[in-house]
Structure formats: C-alpha cells, structure tokens
Amino acid sequence: MSVKRILLAEDDKDDCLFITEALKNRGDFFLMPIAENGVELIEYLDATSPAELPDVIILDQNMPKQNGLQTLTLLKKNDHYRHIPLIVYSSSTNNLLIEQSHKLGAILILNKPSTSTEYNKMMDDILMVI
Amino acid sequence: MSEQIQNNINQMQAEIEELRQQLYEATETIEAIRTGQVDALVVNDGSGHQLYTLKTADQAYRVFIENMAEGAVTLNKDGIIMYCNSNFARIVSCPLSLVIGQAFEDFVTEDNKQRFHELFTLSWSHDNKEEMSVHCDGADVPVQLSFTALQLDDGVALSVIITDLTSVKKTQLQLENNNRQLAAINKALEVSNHDLMQFASVASHDLQEPLRKVDIFSSLLLSKASSALDKEAIAYVEKITAAVKRMKVLITDVLNYSKLSSGHNEFQLIDLNELARETLNDFELVIKDKNAVITINPLPVLNGNKGQIRQVFQNIFSNALKFSKPNEPVNISVTSRKVAEKSLTAREDANGQYCIISIKDNGIGFDEKYLSNIFALFERLHTKDKYEGTGIGMAITKKIIEKHNGLINAISSIGNGAEFLLLLPLY
Numbered sequence: 001m002s003v004k005r006i007l008l009a010e011d012d013k014d015d016c017l018f019i020t021e022a023l024k025n026r027g028d029f030f031l032m033p034i035a036e037n038g039v040e041l042i043e044y045l046d047a048t049s050p051a052e053l054p055d056v057i058i059l060d061q062n063m064p065k066q067n068g069l070q071t072l073t074l075l076k077k078n079d080h081y082r083h084i085p086l087i088v089y090s091s092s093t094n095n096l097l098i099e100q101s102h103k104l105g106a107i108l109i110l111n112k113p114s115t116s117t118e119y120n121k122m123m124d125d126i127l128m129v130i
Numbered sequence: 131m132s133e134q135i136q137n138n139i140n141q142m143q144a145e146i147e148e149l150r151q152q153l154y155e156a157t158e159t160i161e162a163i164r165t166g167q168v169d170a171l172v173v174n175d176g177s178g179h180q181l182y183t184l185k186t187a188d189q190a191y192r193v194f195i196e197n198m199a200e201g202a203v204t205l206n207k208d209g210i211i212m213y214c215n216s217n218f219a220r221i222v223s224c225p226l227s228l229v230i231g232q233a234f235e236d237f238v239t240e241d242n243k244q245r246f247h248e249l250f251t252l253s254w255s256h257d258n259k260e261e262m263s264v265h266c267d268g269a270d271v272p273v274q275l276s277f278t279a280l281q282l283d284d285g286v287a288l289s290v291i292i293t294d295l296t297s298v299k300k301t302q303l304q305l306e307n308n309n310r311q312l313a314a315i316n317k318a319l320e321v322s323n324h325d326l327m328q329f330a331s332v333a334s335h336d337l338q339e340p341l342r343k344v345d346i347f348s349s350l351l352l353s354k355a356s357s358a359l360d361k362e363a364i365a366y367v368e369k370i371t372a373a374v375k376r377m378k379v380l381i382t383d384v385l386n387y388s389k390l391s392s393g394h395n396e397f398q399l400i401d402l403n404e405l406a407r408e409t410l411n412d413f414e415l416v417i418k419d420k421n422a423v424i425t426i427n428p429l430p431v432l433n434g435n436k437g438q439i440r441q442v443f444q445n446i447f448s449n450a451l452k453f454s455k456p457n458e459p460v461n462i463s464v465t466s467r468k469v470a471e472k473s474l475t476a477r478e479d480a481n482g483q484y485c486i487i488s489i490k491d492n493g494i495g496f497d498e499k500y501l502s503n504i505f506a507l508f509e510r511l512h513t514k515d516k517y518e519g520t521g522i523g524m525a526i527t528k529k530i531i532e533k534h535n536g537l538i539n540a541i542s543s544i545g546n547g548a549e550f551l552l553l554l555p556l557y
Binding site: 014018021091092112113114115116119 | 347
C-alpha cells in the first residue's frame with residue numbers, strides 16, 4: 001500500500017508535536033511541513049507541484065487569520081484542490097461545527113485526541129475514508 | 131245576689147271603657163310621633179312634668195356622622211350643600227360655616243367638573259360611586275364619591291359620602307414601586323444565571339484543554355523516557371495520569387451540576403421500565419462480571435426529563451454495582467408503589483399522584499449517620515483508592531430529583547446493602 005501524504009494546518013505547537021509523534025511510528029503516512037494557519041496552507045499548496053499534492057488535508061478549526069471552516073470553503077472553491085479529502089478537527093466540537101463542516105464538504109469532523117492511543121485510532125479512521 | 135253581680139259587671143264595663151280610652155290616646159300619640167306631627171312630649175310621671183324630645187333618637191345618627199372617617203354632605207336639587215360634617219370641611223380645608231350653602235361642584239377640580247355633573251344628574255335615580263379629585267388649599271385630594279338619593283322630611287336630597295384616598299393611593303404607589311424593583315431584580319438574576327452558565331461552559335472547556343496536554347505528554351514521557359526513568363519516577367508519572375483522568379471527570383460533572391441549576395426543564399412522558407432496562411444495557415459487562423441479578427418490577431409512566439432521570443438510574447445502578455460485597459453475587463431489586471402524599475413513608479394508594487421507586491442492593495451498605503454526606507457535593511465515604519468516583523454523582527441525583535419536585539432518601543446499615551428511595555410526581 002502506498003504511503004499517504006498528509007498536509008496539516010495547526011497553530012498549536014504541542015498539537016503539532018502530538019501528531020508528529022503519532023505518525024512517527026507508523027509507516028503509512030508521510031507528514032508534509034505543517035502550516036501554521038489557513039493562509040499559509042493555501043500558499044503552500046500553491047507552491048506544490050500537482051504530483052506532490054497531499055492525499056488528505058487536516059484542518060484545525062481554531063486558527064488565527066483564517067480558521068478551519070473558512071479554509072475549507074476556499075479549498076472547495078479552488079479547481080486545483082477541491083478533489084482532496086478534507087478533515088476538520090477541534091478540541092471543542094459542537095453540533096453547529098459538525099453541521100457546518102459537513103455542509104461545506106468535509107468528510108470527517110473529529111475531536112482532538114486525548115491520548116496516544118486515540119491519536120493512533122484517529123489515523124486508522126482517516127485511512128479508512130481516504 | 132244578682133244585684134252584687136250586676137254591680138261587678140257595671141264596674142268592669144267602666145274599667146274597660148277607661149282602658150279603651152287610654153289605648154286610643156296612646157295609639158294616637160304614637161301615630162302622631164311616627165308621622166312627625168309632634169316633636170316633643172310632656173309627661174307627668176308623678177315627680178313632675180318631664181319633656182321628651184325626639185332629638186334623643188336622632189342623636190345616635192348625628193354623632194355617628196360627625197365622627198365617621200369619611201366626609202358626608204347632603205345636596206339639594208341644585209347641587210348646593212345643605213348639610214356637611216366636619217370631616218368634609220377638613221378634607222377641602224374650608225371652615226364648616228363657609229361650606230354650607232356652597233355648590234359642591236366648586237370643590238371639584240376643573241377636569242372632573244363635567245363628570246361630577248353627569249353623576250349628580252344620574253344619582254337621583256340610582257346610586258353611583260366614582261373616584262375623582264377635590265381641591266384642598268391648592269393641592270388636589272384624590273377621593274371616592276358615593277352618591278345616594280335620600281328621602282327626607284323636607285323632600286328628596288342627594289347624599290354624598292366623600293372618602294379620602296390619599297393614603298390608599300400612597301400605598302398603591304409603593305406597591306407599584308416594589309413590584310417594579312422586584313421585576314428588575316428578577317431580570318438581573320436571570321442575566322446573572324445565564325452568565326454563570328456561559329462561564330461554566332467556557333471554563334470547563336478551557337480547563338479541559340491543558341488537561342488533555344498533560345495527559346498526552348505524560349504518556350509520551352512514559353513511552354519515550356521509560357529507559358531513563360527509574361521505577362519510582364514511572365510511578366509518579368502514572369499518578370499524574372490518574373489525577374488528570376479524575377480531573378477530567380470532575381470538570382464534566384461540575385459542568386453537568388451547574389447546568390441543572392439553570393431554569394428550563396423539558397418534560398415528557400417516560401416509561402420507567404424501558405428507561406431502567408436501557409440504562410442497565412450500559413452496565414452489561416459489569417453485570418456479567420459480578421454475576422449480578424437485577425429484578426425490575428413494574429414501574430409507572432411519569433412526566434419528567436428523560437435525560438436527567440436516566441442519569442439518576444445510572445448513578446444509583448452504578449453505585450449498587452460498585453459497592454458490592456467482593457465474593458457474593460450482586461442482587462439488585464427495583465420496585466415501585468403509588469402514593470397520595472409527598473412523603474417517603476406514605477402508604478400505597480393506587481390512585482395517588484406520586485410514585486415511590488425503591489432500588490435495593492445487597493452490597494456493603496453504609497452507616498446511616500453518614501446519610502447527609504452521601505448527597506453532599508464531593509463528599510465520599512471511602513478513599514479513592516478503594517472505590518473510584520468523584521463524589522458528585524449522588525449530589526447530581528439529588529438535584530435532579532428536587533428539580534422534578536420529588537424526594538430522595540436512603541436506608542442502609544453496614545454489611546446489609548442499601549435501599550434508595552425516590553419519590554416522583556407522576557404528572
């Protein structure tokens with residue numbers, strides 16, 4: 001099975017560390033450089049060649065400048081990127097966020113994991129849908 | 131002999147004639163008094179002549195009218211004051227002598243004069259009562275005027291009773307003020323409650339965030355640095371993790387407890403049998419583990435908040451399973467009875483509007499002297515090492531029962547299990 005490329009937009013340094021650690025021990029994902037917010041994520045995508053585009057994008061909801069949902073909207077409008085599966089995750093998901101994320105085209109809305117085990121499980125779940 | 135009898139008869143006839151005459155005079159006199167043809171009587175009572183005037187009968191009424199709290203006037207057909215008591219003179223702050231002979235409407239305030247006219251005209255045929263104002267030394271006095279037509283010796287007159295409403299109005303104003311203040315305080319309380327709810331919500335989320343990080347870093351520490359850590363250090367890290375887990379549960383519990391304090395409660399009809407069985411499904415593993423036998427006797431349908439009642443069942447079942455005797459199969463029995471009064475010792479009444487649900491277990495029980503602790507916030511009867519739990523479950527249960535207008539209590543003794551009694555209104 002091919003290694004899946006993940007692009008992440010996450011402003012919290014600790015959360016970046018958690019994901020990095022979680023993916024280190026798995027061989028099935030390649031973590032591209034992490035964008036600090038939605039604006040950076042799109043800039044980064046613009047600078048990437050089509051062959052190297054990610055297989056899945058994970059967006060943290062609470063980011064400065066441009067949050068998860070806003071970035072989601074822009075990505076879906078963009079012909080180059082709209083085919084990439086999008087996942088929104090947050091430390092405080094609520095019904096409104098879930099509803100809006102689905103409406104805008106996210107394939108998954110997840111709670112930020114609280115343990116390493118949960119991180120692993122999250123990656124398994126993601127593998128199943130992309 | 132017949133002469134004697136004849137004399138007696140003659141005597142009696144004479145007496146009768148005299149009595150008849152006296153009776154005639156007395157009746158005539160009474161008639162004359164009644165119709166007002168005489169004002170006074172001169173009576174010779176043996177000790178001299180006594181004069182009795184009819185004013186003696188009047189006096190009671192005159193004193194009454196003078197001393198009553200209201201003002202009273204009598205008006206003729208032109209609205210002139212023929213008679214008034216001193217209270218009326220006081221109300222309009224005008225000497226008695228100057229009141230008599232005045233038109234009543236001169237004392238009525240400008241904006242009320244027309245209405246007074248109307249009432250004056252109407253009141254000759256039927257009684258009327260209305261609030262208006264009269265002058266008094268530049269200030270206006272709120273009064274109630276009560277009109278009645280009177281049949282007097284000299285013809286028909288209009289009597290007006292004037293009730294001073296000043297103090298009544300003052301009390302009314304105070305009442306309105308108090309009500310306004312109360313409404314404002316209520317509103318402020320509502321806002322404060324809402325703010326508190328928001329705060330609890332936000333606080334609980336913001337508190338969970340750092341906890342999450344501590345949790346993950348602790349486990350990373352264990353997995354990465356276990357070779358660098360000695361046994362003690364590893365134990366410390368594990369204690370950190372355990373404390374963090376407890377904190378998470380605590381924050382959620384406190385948030386739930388605070389949510390219960392907010393006003394709204396959505397009620398619906400709940401089949402308690404269904405709810406109890408549903409709740410027990412969640413405990414399937416523990417039930418199997420402890421070989422627990424749970425008997426649910428017929429429970430009623432009642433009006434309540436489904437989510438909250440489910441929580442009550444969860445808390446009580448969880449405790450019943452948790453505080454079981456180590457080597458004995460657990461036995462829990464749920465029964466209910468309807469009662470007519472809001473008391474946990476009421477006798478069964480099939481038509482009652484309350485029901486008492488009893489959940490009895492055969493566990494370790496507790497000393498009833500700690501009964502109040504059980505329902506208090508954060509109080510526990512055992513150390514957390516022996517039995518886990520935050521100590522808030524029963525406090526939440528009690529709060530929910532109280533929100534449903536019910537009662538809760540427990541009966542127990544050490545070694546003999548516990549019985550929890552819940553009283554809930556059916557509607």
